[in-house]
Amino acid sequence: MLLNIAWRNIWRNKRRSLVVLSSVVVGVAAILVIDGLNNGMLNQMLYNQISSSVSHLQIHKSGYNDNKVIQSFIPESDKVEYKLQNTAGIEAYSKRVKAFGLVSSAYNSSGVYITGVIASDEKRVSNIADMMVEGSYLTDKKDEIIISKKMAEKLNVKLGSKIVVMASTLDGSPGQQLFKVTGIFETYSSTFDKSNIYIGLPDAQKLLEVGDEIYEFAVIAKNHEQIELLDSSIESGLDDRYEVLNYKVLLPMMIMQIQLTKESMMILNMIIGLALIFGIINTMLMSVFERIREFGVLMAIGLKSGRLFRMVVTEALILGIIGTIAGIAAGYLFTLPFVHYGFDFSVFAESLKSFGVGAKIYPAVSFENTISVAIMIPIIAVLGAIYPAYKAVKLQPVYAIRHV
Amino acid sequence: MSIIRTEKLEKIYQDNGVPVHALRGIDLEIKKGEYTVIAGPSGSGKTTLLNVLGALDKPTKGNVWFEDQNLADKKKAELSDFRLKKLGFIFQAYNLIPVLTALENIEFSMMLLGKSEKERHEKAMALMEELEIAELAKKRPNEMSGGQQQRVAVARAIVNNPEIVMADEPTANLDTKTGGNLLDLMEKMNAEKNITFIFSSHDQQVISRAKRLLYLRDGLIEKDS
Numbered sequence: 184m185l186l187n188i189a190w191r192n193i194w195r196n197k198r199r200s201l202v203v204l205s206s207v208v209v210g211v212a213a214i215l216v217i218d219g220l221n222n223g224m225l226n227q228m229l230y231n232q233i234s235s236s237v238s239h240l241q242i243h244k245s246g247y248n249d250n251k252v253i254q255s256f257i258p259e260s261d262k263v264e265y266k267l268q269n270t271a272g273i274e275a276y277s278k279r280v281k282a283f284g285l286v287s288s289a290y291n292s293s294g295v296y297i298t299g300v301i302a303s304d305e306k307r308v309s310n311i312a313d314m315m316v317e318g319s320y321l322t323d324k325k326d327e328i329i330i331s332k333k334m335a336e337k338l339n340v341k342l343g344s345k346i347v348v349m350a351s352t353l354d355g356s357p358g359q360q361l362f363k364v365t366g367i368f369e370t371y372s373s374t375f376d377k378s379n380i381y382i383g384l385p386d387a388q389k390l391l392e393v394g395d396e397i398y399e400f401a402v403i404a405k406n407h408e409q410i411e412l413l414d415s416s417i418e419s420g421l422d423d424r425y426e427v428l429n430y431k432v433l434l435p436m437m438i439m440q441i442q443l444t445k446e447s448m449m450i451l452n453m454i455i456g457l458a459l460i461f462g463i464i465n466t467m468l469m470s471v472f473e474r475i476r477e478f479g480v481l482m483a484i485g486l487k488s489g490r491l492f493r494m495v496v497t498e499a500l501i502l503g504i505i506g507t508i509a510g511i512a513a514g515y516l517f518t519l520p521f522v523h524y525g526f527d528f529s530v531f532a533e534s535l536k537s538f539g540v541g542a543k544i545y546p547a548v549s550f551e552n553t554i555s556v557a558i559m560i561p562i563i564a565v566l567g568a569i570y571p572a573y574k575a576v577k578l579q580p581v582y583a584i585r586h587v
Numbered sequence: 588m589s590i591i592r593t594e595k596l597e598k599i600y601q602d603n604g605v606p607v608h609a610l611r612g613i614d615l616e617i618k619k620g621e622y623t624v625i626a627g628p629s630g631s632g633k634t635t636l637l638n639v640l641g642a643l644d645k646p647t648k649g650n651v652w653f654e655d656q657n658l659a660d661k662k663k664a665e666l667s668d669f670r671l672k673k674l675g676f677i678f679q680a681y682n683l684i685p686v687l688t689a690l691e692n693i694e695f696s697m698m699l700l701g702k703s704e705k706e707r708h709e710k711a712m713a714l715m716e717e718l719e720i721a722e723l724a725k726k727r728p729n730e731m732s733g734g735q736q737q738r739v740a741v742a743r744a745i746v747n748n749p750e751i752v753m754a755d756e757p758t759a760n761l762d763t764k765t766g767g768n769l770l771d772l773m774e775k776m777n778a779e780k781n782i783t784f785i786f787s788s789h790d791q792q793v794i795s796r797a798k799r800l801l802y803l804r805d806g807l808i809e810k811d812s
């Protein structure tokens with residue numbers, strides 16, 4: 184019956200209740216939309232990094248990731264490859280030769296990361312082939328090079344242009360080779376585009392004079408959620424001459440950013456919660472002050488303080504629960520179309536590209552944050568009602584009954 | 588045997604720092620089943636006395652004994668419990684809960700006692716029929732006349748079979764005929780259920796029908812007849 188009274192009391196002043204409900208709905212929906220955009224952006228950044236170059240797992244010679252020297256090629260790479268071929272949970276892998284070098288045209292030059300790949304294998308672990316804006320991806324023919332649009336602009340070259348790639352060879356002497364630009368790509372990351380070029384694996388091995396050696400196995404897992412399992416499964420079959428690093432280790436800044444974003448969402452939740460709590464305190468105080476006489480009567484006929492307290496708090500709790508449910512529904516309804524079509528942030532395209540994100544962000548509201556909001560807002564509503572409820576129970580029935 | 592008794596009851600209010608002696612040492616004894624009216628001019632202390640007797644207010648000095656319990660010793664929660672189980676209240680302005688129907692208003696006191704929904708409903712309906720207000724069961728206070736609301740208030744006051752019903756100016760907002768009908772009803776409850784009624788009123792109609800009249804002046808009983 185107290186619940187019934189609390190419910191009816193809420194609707195005594197419909198306008199006031201609707202105003203406070205609207206603030207809760209807008210607050211909750213805003214939290215979810217912002218969370219969705221943040222997650223969407225981070226997911227894209229992560230996905231773009233993984234699918235363009237990092238992959239889910241990388242295997243190197245031990246210590247390579249910290250000190251990428253040309254001498255650190257993978258020892259007995261065929262054994263590693265055999266292990267990969269016989270490990271469950273691997274979708275694809277690609278062998279890479281990587282080095283730092285210089286690319287020069289007749290007009291300009293630029294420092295770059297040179298990646299030598301087998302085109303057919305690399306296509307299965309990287310989406311660079313899908314990012315071609317001119318020409319085509321590598322075809323495993325000799326002397327082919329693909330560069331980014333930004334690099335092409337910098338070097339002032341176009342499809343078919345000849346450019347020279349230089350790098351230090353295994354014995355320390357300078358190596359150089361002439362390549363023909365056969366493709367120009369453009370990824371979502373301007374930073375990546377500024378500093379990466381791709382050539383065929385044999386060309387890279389020839390340029391660096393490393394024979395058949397390779398420096399990296401890039402692995403795509405069937406289920407990246409269980410990457411740690413795959414990581415340890417591969418690692419268990421290899422000795423300490425190798426390092427097996429998953430993307431969480433390879434992208435520490437990215438992972439830290441995801442963590443920071445989660446924490447900043449908690450702060451945002453708290454700020455919005457704090458704003459809501461004052462609205463709820465105000466509404467409940469007004470509601471209590473309007474009913475002083477009624478509370479006096481209730482106490483006179485035997486309603487104990489605890490029950491009166493619960494009644495006031497229940498009203499706020501109901502408001503909080505309704506507002507939260509409606510807010511979650513509004514947040515999801517607003518976000519839903521953009522999950523498929525994306526928020527178009529073309530105006531900020533250049534800035535977003537510097538973060539490795541496309542102009543369209545596909546929001547992804549996290550279930551975890553939804554649950555956290557669904558718990559937090561009703562608690563905030565209850566907290567907001569504590570002071571008004573305290574004021575109610577502190578009333579003296581004898582005076583409250585006479586209140587006009 | 589007295590159901591409620593006071594000893595040298597005093598109540599002093601502070602009005603902007605000035606002490607106001609509302610009750611100045613009242614000794615009173617009310618027996619079970621009495622139908623008592625406390626009358627007197629404004630400021631004589633009749634409402635204060637009713638509030639203290641009804642455990643809504645604590646005396647500054649003296650004691651209020653309900654049977655063998657001294658109400659002055661009881662804590663807030665104990666007084667709530669006492670009022671719920673032993674007393675019924677009827678107010679001048681009816682004071683029904685506006686969001687509840689007449690039936691629910693009557694059931695409310697029983698709910699506080701932890702009675703089941705079925706028991707509450709049956710007892711409240713039976714009482715409404717007895718008081719000839721059954722047709723009001725689903726109406727909310729704002730859909731009822733003053734007289735109807737006060738009859739519902741009477742039902743709410745007696746539904747838990749209280750020992751005493753305290754009625755503070757119950758007819759003040761009613762016309763003479765409606766007030767008379769209400770008094771008929773309370774006299775009937777007094778006669779049939781042996782409920783003790785204590786009124787505070789300056790309505791001549793109420794005073795004239797008192798079986799015992801306490802006339803207060805300046806915080807003292809001037810006449811007890």
